[in-house]
Each structure stands twice: as C-alpha cells, then as structure tokens.
Amino acid sequence: MxxxxxxxxxxxxxxxxxxxxxxxxxxxxxxxxxxxxxxxxxxxxxxxxxxxxxxxxxxxxxxxxxxxxxxxxxxxxxxxxxxxxxxxxxxxxxxxxxxxxxxxxxxxxxxxxxxxxxxxxxxxxxxxxxxxxxxxxxxxxxxxxxxxxxxxxxxxxxxxxxxxxxxxxxxxxxxxxxxxxxxxxxxxxxxxxxxxxxxxxxxxxxxxxxxxxxxxxxxxxxxxxxxxxxxxxxxxxxxxxxxxxxxxxxxxxxxxxxxxxxxxxxxxxxxQQSKKYKNLISFNNVAKVVRGIATGANDYFTFNIKKAKEHKISEQYLLPCITRSKDVDKSFFTKNDFVNLKGANAKIFLFNGTENPNNINVLNYIEIGKQQEINKKYLTSKRNPWYSIENRPPSPIWVGVFNRSGLKFIRNEAEISNLTTFHCIYPIKTLFSKLNIDLLFAYLLTDVAHQIFNDNRREYGDGLKKFEPNDLNNALMLDLSKLNLETEQRIISLYNNYRNSVLENRNDEKFLNEINKILIKEYEV
Ligand SMILES: C[S@@+](CC[C@H](N)C(=O)[O-])C[C@H]1O[C@@H](n2cnc3c(N)ncnc32)[C@H](O)[C@@H]1O
Structure with missing residues (x-):
C-alpha cells in the first residue's frame, strides 16, 4: 500500500x-x-x-x-x-x-x-x-x-x-x-x-x-x-x-x-438484523402463529354465493373464510371488503356441515361428498365426522406465506376465518400482557419488524413457502412494552392515519416510515 x-x-x-x-x-x-x-x-x-x-x-x-x-x-x-x-x-x-x-x-x-x-x-x-x-x-x-x-x-x-x-x-x-x-x-x-x-x-x-x-x-x-x-x-x-x-x-x-x-x-x-436492536423478545411471548384451516378438499368445501344457491345451502351452514390470498389486496381486510367479495361471487365461505347435519340440503351435500369420495381423502378420513372443519377461531391478524417479496401482514377486521394461504396470528392475552393489538399490528407493518423476522426465514424449500408458523414463533421482535405511554400513543395515532389512508386507497407510506423511525430511535443499539 x-x-x-x-x-x-x-x-x-x-x-x-x-x-x-x-x-x-x-x-x-x-x-x-x-x-x-x-x-x-x-x-x-x-x-x-x-x-x-x-x-x-x-x-x-x-x-x-x-x-x-x-x-x-x-x-x-x-x-x-x-x-x-x-x-x-x-x-x-x-x-x-x-x-x-x-x-x-x-x-x-x-x-x-x-x-x-x-x-x-x-x-x-x-x-x-x-x-x-x-x-x-x-x-x-x-x-x-x-x-x-x-x-x-x-x-x-x-x-x-x-x-x-x-x-x-x-x-x-x-x-x-x-x-x-x-x-x-x-x-x-x-x-x-x-x-x-x-x-x-x-x-x-x-x-x-x-x-x-x-x-x-x-x-x-x-x-x-x-x-x-x-x-x-x-x-x-x-x-x-x-x-x-x-x-x-x-x-x-x-x-x-x-x-x-x-x-x-x-x-x-x-x-444479523436483530443484532442492530436492543430489547428483543421472542415473538411467541406476544403472539402465537398457527397455520390456517386445511380442508383437504378445497373444491368441495369452498363456496361462493352461486354455489350456495345451487345446493340450497343457507348462510348459517357456511363459515365466512378467505380462501385465496389474491382476494386480499390491502393491509386491512374490513367487513366491507367481505361484503364486496360476496357480491362479486368470490369463494369466501366454507361448508360447515356440523352446524346442522339434519338439514335436508346439508345432508344432500354431505351425500354428494361421499359420492365423490371426499370422505376418503387423507385429511378428511382422519376427522370425525369427515366433513367437520378444523376448529380455528378467526384470528385478528393474518400473515401471507406465499409472498415472494416478503412478509405480508393483514389486519382481519372482518373477523372471518382463513385457509392455509395465510397463517393465523393470535395475540396472547394474559394478566400480565396488555399489548394493544393495534400497536402490535403497527409494529408488524414496519420494515424493522420485517428485517428482524427475515433473520429467521427459511432459505430452502419449494421456493415459495418462506415462513412456516414456527419460523415466526421463534423469531425475535422488539419488546413493545418498553415504550412509554406517550410514544405508544404517537405510534397508534400514526397507525390510525395510515389505516385511513389505506381505506381511502391512498396508501400513505409516510406514516409507516415515521413509525419505523420511532422504533429505530428507541431500539437501535
Ligand atoms: C476504485 S479505483 C481502484 C484502483 C486499484 N485497482 C485498487 O484497487 O486499489 C478505480 C480506478 O479506475 C480508474 N477508472 C475510472 N474510470 C475508468 C474507466 N472508464 N476505464 C478504466 N479505468 C477507469 C480510476 O482512475 C481508478 O484508478
């Protein structure tokens, strides 16, 4: 030199x-x-x-x-x-x-x-x-x-x-x-x-x-x-x-x-992204991630309004459920979005035969399933009765798993169920954890959260599935309980502004960037 x-x-x-x-x-x-x-x-x-x-x-x-x-x-x-x-x-x-x-x-x-x-x-x-x-x-x-x-x-x-x-x-x-x-x-x-x-x-x-x-x-x-x-x-x-x-x-x-x-x-x-931050905790301290509902025979179990009419299955025997990720195009899935999808004849229901197996139309549809040997499929054959669906209450947050460009979190405001195209995220409620869901979701939308999750993403596999539920459960996150009340409120207020912008189709990222900046300031080592 x-x-x-x-x-x-x-x-x-x-x-x-x-x-x-x-x-x-x-x-x-x-x-x-x-x-x-x-x-x-x-x-x-x-x-x-x-x-x-x-x-x-x-x-x-x-x-x-x-x-x-x-x-x-x-x-x-x-x-x-x-x-x-x-x-x-x-x-x-x-x-x-x-x-x-x-x-x-x-x-x-x-x-x-x-x-x-x-x-x-x-x-x-x-x-x-x-x-x-x-x-x-x-x-x-x-x-x-x-x-x-x-x-x-x-x-x-x-x-x-x-x-x-x-x-x-x-x-x-x-x-x-x-x-x-x-x-x-x-x-x-x-x-x-x-x-x-x-x-x-x-x-x-x-x-x-x-x-x-x-x-x-x-x-x-x-x-x-x-x-x-x-x-x-x-x-x-x-x-x-x-x-x-x-x-x-x-x-x-x-x-x-x-x-x-x-x-x-x-x-x-x-x-090494998480190394940049202090006060990290395991994500499973705050929430539990589980995969969405697997039916074992989506064609049979999923319904749109047209199919419901054909089989005379009334809505009380149908479970509102997101069946395809492309039906969700924003970070917030509202009751209104559900109504719109329903109107557009999207497949947003699951057959819920256990609700009343004595209803004649329900019985008929169960019979059709048997004729098609749906009851002999791998997953259905293990259930009792075979047409029951997995017991998964709607989760307030979904996360997209088939997304090439990274994690996609969605706030399920419509409170409906989801198939495996999303994983369900259930915040843990204990006497000691008082984590506000909006605060958690605001965090999940930020680059900081994605960076830290990415430390734990799967590198191999079939190319598309990058996060299994446990990859997320075992990932780290910032301990949001360390935020003081004032900062927490500031984040929630920015989050509400962001939410409004999304619902008005403006997607104003500046609010998220602002939240991201706050987190970096509070947690960067
Ligand atoms: C970053 S320095 C590297 C010098 C040396 N190889 C080293 O590693 O220490 C880049 C060199 O490329 C030369 N350079 C700039 N544009 C060039 C071009 N279009 N064609 C060839 N050399 C160029 C510069 O004058 C400079 O000496």
Whole structure:
C-alpha cells in the first residue's frame, strides 16, 4: 500500500474523486487474489481499473510470468503506474476507457475494484448504449458505472476462468440492480457474495458497505452463497471458504433458481438484523402463529354465493373464510371488503356441515361428498365426522406465506376465518400482557419488524413457502412494552392515519416510515 499512500499524499482529493480513486486495502486485495490463484492453472489476467495495480503486484509475487492487461483512464495515475511497472514486459498498461475497448479479448482471470460513479457523474448515455449494444441487454438509466465493469468482465471470461470484484453492495437492493442481478444469475458464474457490514471503521469509510463477489466459469452453478462480514477477524472465514471451494458454503446458500432478481437481495443475507436492536423478545411471548384451516378438499368445501344457491345451502351452514390470498389486496381486510367479495361471487365461505347435519340440503351435500369420495381423502378420513372443519377461531391478524417479496401482514377486521394461504396470528392475552393489538399490528407493518423476522426465514424449500408458523414463533421482535405511554400513543395515532389512508386507497407510506423511525430511535443499539 506504500505506492497508494504516496499517491494519496501527492494528488488532490478533487482529482481522486473525479476518477473514483479509492484503493483496495491490502488484506482485502489478498483475499481476492487468493480466489484467482486457486483453481486451474492460468496464463492471462485482466485488471480493468488498474490504479496503481495492487492486485497485479500481489499476483506477480506468486506468478511472475503471467500476461497482464490493464486499463485506466486517468493520465496522472497512469504515469505513476507506468514508472512502477516498467520492468515488467508481461504487464501491458493501457491508458484507455475499459468500457469502450478490448471487447474481443478473453481472459483466464479478471480482478477489479471498479470506479463508483453515479449515473450523472459519467457519460452514462453513451456508455450505457455501448454496453446495451454489445451485450444485447436492457439497462436502467440510473445504473452505476461499477456494475457495467462487472457485466463486461463476465462477458470477457474464458472457460474455467475466475473473477473477483469488490463493489458497493447497493446494487443488490436498488431498482437499477434488478437487471444486473438478472444478468448475474443468467451468466451462471456467481458463486459467493461477501457483504461487508463492519461495525467499526477498520478500513476506509467506502468499504463499510462493499461486497466481494466471486465468480467461476465451472459447473458448480447450482447455488449462490451469501455471507456477511461484520468485523476484521471474519475475513479469515472468506479465506477458508476459498480454500475449500467448491465444497464450502457461505453462511447462507440459496439454490440459484430460487433467487429472485426483482427483490432486494438483502432479504437473502441479512442474518444479523436483530443484532442492530436492543430489547428483543421472542415473538411467541406476544403472539402465537398457527397455520390456517386445511380442508383437504378445497373444491368441495369452498363456496361462493352461486354455489350456495345451487345446493340450497343457507348462510348459517357456511363459515365466512378467505380462501385465496389474491382476494386480499390491502393491509386491512374490513367487513366491507367481505361484503364486496360476496357480491362479486368470490369463494369466501366454507361448508360447515356440523352446524346442522339434519338439514335436508346439508345432508344432500354431505351425500354428494361421499359420492365423490371426499370422505376418503387423507385429511378428511382422519376427522370425525369427515366433513367437520378444523376448529380455528378467526384470528385478528393474518400473515401471507406465499409472498415472494416478503412478509405480508393483514389486519382481519372482518373477523372471518382463513385457509392455509395465510397463517393465523393470535395475540396472547394474559394478566400480565396488555399489548394493544393495534400497536402490535403497527409494529408488524414496519420494515424493522420485517428485517428482524427475515433473520429467521427459511432459505430452502419449494421456493415459495418462506415462513412456516414456527419460523415466526421463534423469531425475535422488539419488546413493545418498553415504550412509554406517550410514544405508544404517537405510534397508534400514526397507525390510525395510515389505516385511513389505506381505506381511502391512498396508501400513505409516510406514516409507516415515521413509525419505523420511532422504533429505530428507541431500539437501535
Ligand atoms: C476504485 S479505483 C481502484 C484502483 C486499484 N485497482 C485498487 O484497487 O486499489 C478505480 C480506478 O479506475 C480508474 N477508472 C475510472 N474510470 C475508468 C474507466 N472508464 N476505464 C478504466 N479505468 C477507469 C480510476 O482512475 C481508478 O484508478
């Protein structure tokens, strides 16, 4: 790092900022170089944003004869680099814009700490056009330049090649990053993401939100591994993972086809969210989550008004019940919503034959069930009588379980039942717990609550079911009883404003953001 230190002393901050010259700390560079050195033998290496060539310097110590090609656009840093590398005939330094040159060459190894420049800080129209043309791929106008470096490098990798990149983790969770993540997944090369979430400022500030991405053009493409690195010591864990590749996994490994490029990938790796907060308690201290009603034969048991008329089943033998999640499109399900669904002939009832099995129409429908052998199905055959439905009182809160974009909590103001598309949440009422349901629900709507729940989400499975009831029961939450009365009332008042906005179809998120801010202020460590 001596070269970089001298350069930093000599050259103005303005100049360095203009070219986004932030230098990779040596311990980090070593780890990235390690990834390149492992694997098959190789002869060519590309450094697309050379600076003073920290990566090449380290690699040359181990492999003095490999052919290195590099790019930098800044004549000032280029001159310094040239004078340092003039003895190396195998290192070719180009004073050229990487993104517009060298498209026809491929390399065995590529390593880079690309410039970080927002769309308005570089010639983004021209550059985006170049990448779009070359890769035949759509990109958002807001794309940061560092992701373009990455896309080009992926394109330039040889068979059995490896790439190590250090870039801000921001694109994983931003809108413009959706296309980039899509490209990364389709490339089949992404193996590991190490996200830095340093508590203390060990390195330069810029690094605290960086990520190291490791790619390999091999056949181990079934999973993508995520690991968060929260302190200096945990860097050793990365080396271990690299040494044991492909047998090693990250803290979380996710089957590639389950990764959704359209959501914030924070949801996949934010293992440590709860560590950010104090006064946490287990969710099951406050509420119990159980799955919704399973009928074992939804076609038979679910009813709309039309079907009820056909079979002459009057409403007293029908249990109001949400049967499909798409019938609930807001965070509040009111009595009015129920009436509307009923009017729209939605399936919002369950056959409740045990209510009066002597009614002739009920008897007839039970008979139809027998004819269709509904009574012999797996779940119904275990019940007595077979047409009875599980005893689950309506729960005041539902949570959506089939939601790709995260948890979806709904306040069941209509007080109706639900099938397994939702889990039921029953607040626990004891002499000692006086938790207000509105306060609990206000909490459940916030990002803080979702982040903490996400610590406990299921990573494997069939791709859609992300939370089993016990994942939630065993998750943590903020202990809301620690709030003083005044803050509690402030939250309830914001919550009422939010509720009104939703019922008036305005969905004013600012009230939720405000509640979120209050919680962060009260509970952040
Ligand atoms: C973040 S620095 C990294 C320097 C060095 N590789 C390191 O890791 O310490 C990025 C470097 O890319 C150079 N750069 C900026 N835009 C570039 C472009 N379009 N093509 C090639 N290099 C570029 C900058 O001048 C700077 O030296």
């Amino acid at each position: 001596i070269l970089e230190k001298e350069y930093t002393k000599k050259v103005s901050v303005t100049h360095r900022k203009k070219f986004a010259q932030f230098f990779t700390p040596e311990p980090i560079a070593k780890i990235m170089v390690d990834w390149l050195l492992k694997g098959n033998d190789f002869s060519t290496l590309l450094e697309p944003a050379f600076g003073l060539g920290i990566f090449s310097r380290l690699i040359l110590q181990e492999k003095p004869n490999i052919e290195i090609t590099s790019f930098d656009v800044d004549p000032v840093i280029f001159e310094t680099a040239q004078s340092n590398f003039h003895n190396f005939t195998n290192v070719k330094l180009n004073l050229e814009n990487y993104l517009f040159n060298d498209w026809n060459n491929k390399y065995d190894r590529i390593i880079c700490n690309p410039p970080y420049l927002k769309f308005h800080d570089y010639e983004n129209t021209k550059t985006l056009e170049e990448i779009k043309q070359r890769l035949n791929f759509h990109l958002s106008g807001f794309t940061n330049i560092y992701t373009l470096f990455l896309l080009k490098s992926i394109y330039q990798l040889n068979e059995n090649g490896r790439i190590a990149y250090i870039i801000p983790s921001e694109f994983l969770n931003s809108d413009y990053g959706k296309n980039i993540k899509d490209y990364l997944l389709k490339s089949n090369l992404l193996r590991h993401i190490f996200i830095f979430d340093f508590k203390e400022n060990v390195f330069d500030n810029a690094l605290t939100t960086s990520a190291i991405l490791l790619f390999a053009k091999d056949n181990n493409n079934q999973k993508v591994n995520f690991s968060t690195v929260t302190n200096h010591k945990e860097l050793n864990g990365i080396t271990e993972i690299i040494n044991n590749y492909p047998k090693s996994s990250g803290q979380i490994s996710i089957i590639k086809k389950e990764l959704n490029p359209n959501i914030k990938w924070r949801a996949y790796y934010q293992k």
